Amino acid sequence: MKRDERIYAFFVAHTSRSIRRFSIHRRWLKISLALACAVLCAALYGLYSLSQEVAHARLEDENQRLRRENEKQLRQLHNLKNRVEAVEDKTRRLVEISGEQGGETPDELNRQQGAGGPLVEMDAQEMAFVEQRAVQLETTLQVYENTLLERARIPSIWPVEGRLTDDFGARGNPFGGGASEFHDGQDIATAWGTGVVAAGDGMVTFAGAQNGYGQVVILDHGNGLTTRYGHLSRIEVEAGQQLTRGDVLGRVGSTGRSTGPHLHYEVRINETAVNPLQYLPAKEAAGEAQGEQ
Numbered sequence: 001m002k003r004d005e006r007i008y009a010f011f012v013a014h015t016s017r018s019i020r021r022f023s024i025h026r027r028w029l030k031i032s033l034a035l036a037c038a039v040l041c042a043a044l045y046g047l048y049s050l051s052q053e054v055a056h057a058r059l060e061d062e063n064q065r066l067r068r069e070n071e072k073q074l075r076q077l078h079n080l081k082n083r084v085e086a087v088e089d090k091t092r093r094l095v096e097i098s099g100e101q102g103g104e105t106p107d108e109l110n111r112q113q114g115a116g117g118p119l120v121e122m123d124a125q126e127m128a129f130v131e132q133r134a135v136q137l138e139t140t141l142q143v144y145e146n147t148l149l150e151r152a153r154i155p156s157i158w159p160v161e162g163r164l165t166d167d168f169g170a171r172g173n174p175f176g177g178g179a180s181e182f183h184d185g186q187d188i189a190t191a192w193g194t195g196v197v198a199a200g201d202g203m204v205t206f207a208g209a210q211n212g213y214g215q216v217v218i219l220d221h222g223n224g225l226t227t228r229y230g231h232l233s234r235i236e237v238e239a240g241q242q243l244t245r246g247d248v249l250g251r252v253g254s255t256g257r258s259t260g261p262h263l264h265y266e267v268r269i270n271e272t273a274v275n276p277l278q279y280l281p282a283k284e285a286a287g288e289a290q291g292e293q
Helices: 025-100 106-112 125-152 281-287
Strands: 006-012 020-024 169-172 180-183 186-189 194-196 202-210 214-222 225-235 247-252 263-271 272-274
Touching: 025 125, 106 263, 214 247
Parallel strands: none
Antiparallel strands: 006 020, 169 180, 186 263, 194 247, 202 214, 214 225, 225 247, 225 263, 263 272
């Protein structure tokens, strides 16, 4: 007897209460179940793929964020390195301005001293601390630099090597006659042609001949402070020129009201002459002046 491959389902109709029979072949049922399983698997795979794409997108966003933070830290480190190098350069310049020689530079210290240890990367908090310290160091150096620059303007070195002759104040007339006069500078006797240097940083406001001084150079050091270098045989600067302490401005001579080769050196505050010796080191240091022979 042939096996019936059909599956029957019975439904009750509510209108006539009659029973109708429907049949579905087993083959179509299997195909339907297979299609349903395929659709379900495809849906599950789609959901899985979507979740993977979302996770991948989140991971890519996180990687982008980490890359940006890393690039930001690299830029900060690069800026800190540049600032450290600038601080080192400024330190060297300040050492030169302050006149301290023979000290070891940071590069020399690095070559002489060892350095090492395990690698420990800085986090954002440590980076901020280093940044704060760099700002404090830069501020301190700026204040120190301004102080040294202001100090460099003070005429505090001997303008020429030589022997002190007539001092600041009352003196007898060097041309005789027994009369007394007020001497508003310091005379320093030395050989003709000896180099005369600027006693401090300043700008040349006058360079030429002036009654009594002969060939004279006047420097303005700021804040009403000026210096004068008189009786020069030759002037080697011009008005408007900016000089640094120790720059040669002329040569010793005997021009103007002078009895022999020497430098007449004045210091004035708001055009009032003051004793130059109060700005200069002790006489024993005069031999260390920066004049040229």
